[in-house]
Amino acid sequence: MLQKQNKKKWLGFLLVLLMVLGTTTTAFRQFTHFPAEIRLFQGQLEQLHLGMPVSATATISNPNIVKVNGSPQSHVPVDLHHPLTILSHQAGETLLTLKLFGTFPIKKVNVSVYPDVKVIPGGQSIGVKLKSSGALVVGHHLVQSSSGNQSPGERADIRVGDYLTHLNGKKIEKLGDVSQATHLAGSKNKQLQITLFRNGKQKNVMIQPELDKKENVFRLGLYIRDSAAGVGTLTFFDPKHQVYGALGHVITDLDTGQPIRVGNGKIIQSNVTSIQKGESGEPGEKRAIFFREDQVLGNITKNTPFGIFGSMKGVPQGVERKPIPIAFAEQVKEGPAKILTVVEGQKVEAFDIQINHVLRQKFPATKGLIIKVTDPRLLDKTGGIVQGMSGSPIIQDGKLIGAVTHVFVNDPTSGYGTFIEWMLQDAGAFQPTADTLPGSAVFYKKVLTFI
Numbered sequence: 001m002l003q004k005q006n007k008k009k010w011l012g013f014l015l016v017l018l019m020v021l022g023t024t025t026t027a028f029r030q031f032t033h034f035p036a037e038i039r040l041f042q043g044q045l046e047q048l049h050l051g052m053p054v055s056a057t058a059t060i061s062n063p064n065i066v067k068v069n070g071s072p073q074s075h076v077p078v079d080l081h082h083p084l085t086i087l088s089h090q091a092g093e094t095l096l097t098l099k100l101f102g103t104f105p106i107k108k109v110n111v112s113v114y115p116d117v118k119v120i121p122g123g124q125s126i127g128v129k130l131k132s133s134g135a136l137v138v139g140h141h142l143v144q145s146s147s148g149n150q151s152p153g154e155r156a157d158i159r160v161g162d163y164l165t166h167l168n169g170k171k172i173e174k175l176g177d178v179s180q181a182t183h184l185a186g187s188k189n190k191q192l193q194i195t196l197f198r199n200g201k202q203k204n205v206m207i208q209p210e211l212d213k214k215e216n217v218f219r220l221g222l223y224i225r226d227s228a229a230g231v232g233t234l235t236f237f238d239p240k241h242q243v244y245g246a247l248g249h250v251i252t253d254l255d256t257g258q259p260i261r262v263g264n265g266k267i268i269q270s271n272v273t274s275i276q277k278g279e280s281g282e283p284g285e286k287r288a289i290f291f292r293e294d295q296v297l298g299n300i301t302k303n304t305p306f307g308i309f310g311s312m313k314g315v316p317q318g319v320e321r322k323p324i325p326i327a328f329a330e331q332v333k334e335g336p337a338k339i340l341t342v343v344e345g346q347k348v349e350a351f352d353i354q355i356n357h358v359l360r361q362k363f364p365a366t367k368g369l370i371i372k373v374t375d376p377r378l379l380d381k382t383g384g385i386v387q388g389m390s391g392s393p394i395i396q397d398g399k400l401i402g403a404v405t406h407v408f409v410n411d412p413t414s415g416y417g418t419f420i421e422w423m424l425q426d427a428g429a430f431q432p433t434a435d436t437l438p439g440s441a442v443f444y445k446k447v448l449t450f451i
Helices: 002-023 026-032 175-187 376-382 420-427
Strands: 037-041 045-048 055-060 066-068 075-079 084-088 092-100 104-114 118-121 125-140 143-145 148-150 163-167 192-198 201-207 210-212 217-219 222-238 243-246 262-276 285-291 302-304 307-311 335-342 348-358 369-373 393-396 399-408 411-419
Touching (some): 037 084, 066 092, 125 192, 175 192, 175 217, 175 222, 222 420, 307 420, 335 399, 348 376, 348 393, 399 420, 411 420
Parallel strands (some): 037 104
Antiparallel strands (some): 045 084, 066 084, 092 104, 125 222, 163 192, 192 201, 222 243, 243 307, 262 285, 302 307, 335 348, 335 393, 369 411, 393 399
């Protein structure tokens, strides 16, 4: 009896030892790192390494989507000791199953193939003129009326960050509409119905304009704004869909911090006149002027966490670069890369950077890369990343992988970047197929009106 118990103990110990030793082998590590999902563009090739000295069968649920080791068959004998080659052929989704000895399933991989996407990288300095959808409330002020000093707007629970969109049911097209409606309602001693948006929800409020005794004008006690202007950098132009992406981050109002709701806008050429170098605690900036304002490069239809987007008929004059491939987020790696940007005039130049960290993202998020400027020329000229450089395209291994977005305040040589695929999705230039379904570096001027 005692001998049987000892044998069981030794057998258990031996099994545990074999398991521990097995987990340290190269084959085990490769097996655990074998992907459960692969995304490819049409015509792209991927090699997988399992590192097991056994034979197996690779089964493809839809062999029209990908080919394994060059074979068009749905069942392909493979030697798992050698790399498994997957060649994407047609857009869609398929399931790759590896079966040991052709019988026992040991790994399943979802393979998604997307239509090939190529875009022209930007780098040009652009001027941005954005008009909001409605009037943004950025503050309150007191009206010296017969009933005392007060803000009618604040009393009516109109808050900073609210967007005023309609007056008595009529859409606000320009700030003058607010002043005109305020005067009309006040002169008739009537309340004014204001429709506003707050946190994405619509609300109607009634407000009584007050006569400002000092200036003899009816007022609401609100500071409002409907436009912003500044400079940034063009990230890409998609010649197939004739759309562009720029900035790499949302445009927010300086006073409220709220994203600006797009009414309309345009991008134009700008000319960099000088650079204020960045220092620790003090980000630098590009100083630029708008150039050829009558020659609009494109409109602005979206302002999202990943930048501004719209239609554009072609790249600015003088740009002859050809379209290049893009990379999925999981294809980006730590190491050397380049950014394209302008530091003088309108000349786009390439500068060296280092990608220090890649944040693996399965869903859109703004801060995907941590980058560091290493190019001595750029460091000498700008000190690193400066305001106006946001949107500068990041190139790695001949592919567009992302865009510069923010600078580290305490280290101007470093900053964040966003993955290009998130920008392309917002631009409408990159969408999953039906089968797959799967701070700012730009400055804005204040344009205020008080009513």
